[in-house]
Amino acid sequence: MILIISSQNADINSPVDPRFGRSQFFIKYDTNTNHWEAIKNSSVNQRGGAGIAAAQIAVNHKAEVVISGDFGPNAFNALKAAGITMMTFLQDTSTVQDTIDHYKQGKLNPFE
Amino acid sequence: MKNSKALCIAVASGKGGTGKTTVATSLALSLTPQENVLFLDCDVEAPNGHLFLRPRIEAEKKAVILIPRIDVEKCLTCGKCVEVCQFHALAEIGKSIMIFPQLCHGCGSCAWHCPSKAIKEIKNPIGVLEAGLALKGIRFAHGILTISEPMATPIIRQLKKWQKTETGSVIIQDAPPGASCSVVETLRGADFALLVSEPTPFGLHDLKQVLDILKEMNIPGGVIINRDGIGDFQVDQFLKQNHIPIMMRIPYSTEIASAVAAGKTLLDVSSNYGLEFKTLFSQIKKRVMENETC
Numbered sequence: 163m164i165l166i167i168s169s170q171n172a173d174i175n176s177p178v179d180p181r182f183g184r185s186q187f188f189i190k191y192d193t194n195t196n197h198w199e200a201i202k203n204s205s206v207n208q209r210g211g212a213g214i215a216a217a218q219i220a221v222n223h224k225a226e227v228v229i230s231g232d233f234g235p236n237a238f239n240a241l242k243a244a245g246i247t248m249m250t251f252l253q254d255t256s257t258v259q260d261t262i263d264h265y266k267q268g269k270l271n272p273f274e
Numbered sequence: 275m276k277n278s279k280a281l282c283i284a285v286a287s288g289k290g291g292t293g294k295t296t297v298a299t300s301l302a303l304s305l306t307p308q309e310n311v312l313f314l315d316c317d318v319e320a321p322n323g324h325l326f327l328r329p330r331i332e333a334e335k336k337a338v339i340l341i342p343r344i345d346v347e348k349c350l351t352c353g354k355c356v357e358v359c360q361f362h363a364l365a366e367i368g369k370s371i372m373i374f375p376q377l378c379h380g381c382g383s384c385a386w387h388c389p390s391k392a393i394k395e396i397k398n399p400i401g402v403l404e405a406g407l408a409l410k411g412i413r414f415a416h417g418i419l420t421i422s423e424p425m426a427t428p429i430i431r432q433l434k435k436w437q438k439t440e441t442g443s444v445i446i447q448d449a450p451p452g453a454s455c456s457v458v459e460t461l462r463g464a465d466f467a468l469l470v471s472e473p474t475p476f477g478l479h480d481l482k483q484v485l486d487i488l489k490e491m492n493i494p495g496g497v498i499i500n501r502d503g504i505g506d507f508q509v510d511q512f513l514k515q516n517h518i519p520i521m522m523r524i525p526y527s528t529e530i531a532s533a534v535a536a537g538k539t540l541l542d543v544s545s546n547y548g549l550e551f552k553t554l555f556s557q558i559k560k561r562v563m564e565n566e567t568c
Binding site for chain 1: 356361362363365366367368370372374377424
C-alpha cells in the first residue's frame, strides 16, 4: 500500500503539514517495504490550482491513500475520481512517522 | 492616447474604500458636456459606479471565457494538456482528463498542444457587460462577474474592448481595490493613473504597492488624498520624498460622507469641485503629453 503524507520537511520525522495543496513536501511511504521517499511540492507557491497539482502528484506516484489535515474541493474531486482514499491526521499527530503508525494501527478515519 | 486616440485615465487606490468611485464619478461629471466621456466601471466583483451616474442600461453582452472540452474518442490521455496548463485546470486521472473550469484562464494552450486535436474550446459564461447613457450624457459601461466565478480579468478585458471611442474622447476607468491581476488589467493601456489614498498606515501600505505596479508598467500617476485631516503625515512624507505629486486633497467631512451615502458626488456637495476636477484634468493632460514626448 502506497501512502502519501503532507509534510513540512523532506524527512519522515518531520512535522506533518496540515495543508494538502500548499504542503512543502510529500512523504511517499510503502507499507510493504517500509521504504520512504520525499517529494517536493513544486506547486506550493502557485496562485491557484495547488490542490489539483498535489492530487496529480499523488496520482502519478500511484498512491492508494493520501493523509493530510484537510482537502479542498478541487483536490477532493480529483482524488475521489482517481479512487484514492483520503484520510486526516489525528489531533495528537506531530510527525509523519506518527501518522504512519496511526494508519497501521487502523486509527485513521476516511475523509468524505 | 498613443494608440487608441482617446485619453484613458484609470482611478485606482490599493486600499478599498478610499474614494475611487467618488473621484471617478465626480471627474466624469465635471468633464461633461465639454468632453466626450466614456466611464468604465472595472470593479466587476462589486460595481457601484452606476449608483452615482445612473445609466439607463440599453445594451447587454455575455462575458465568456473559452474552456476546453475533450472528445474522449480522440483523446490519447497523453497528458500533454495537463503538462502545459499553467493554472492546473486539468488533471490526468487514470484513463481520463478532468477539467476544472473555474481555474481555467481561457489561454487555449491545451487545445493548441493536443496532438490528436481532441480538445475543442467552448464558451463558458462568467458574467455580463452592460452599457447605456448616464447622467449628463456620459457613456457608461460596467461588467458584472457572476457570483462564485473567480476570474475577474477576462471580463475586464472584454469590457475595455466593448465600447468604441472616438478620437479626442476621455475614458475613465474605475479600478477594483487591491493590487492584484484585476487592477493590473484595468491599468493596462491607461495613459494616466489617478491614485486615491487616505492618510493612514493602511492607505500608505497599499498605495506603495500600486505605485510599484505603475513603475513596472511605465504609467505616469498622481495622488489624491481623500479624508484629509485624519490619520498621520506618513503618506505626505512618502510622496514628498519620492517626488510624486499630490494633485488634490479632499477633506474628511461628514457632509461628503452623507452625500456619497445618498448616491451623490462631490459636485453635489460644492460647485467648487467642478472647477477643481477640470483643473486636475488639465494637469493630467499636460503630464500625459510630457510623458509621450520624452
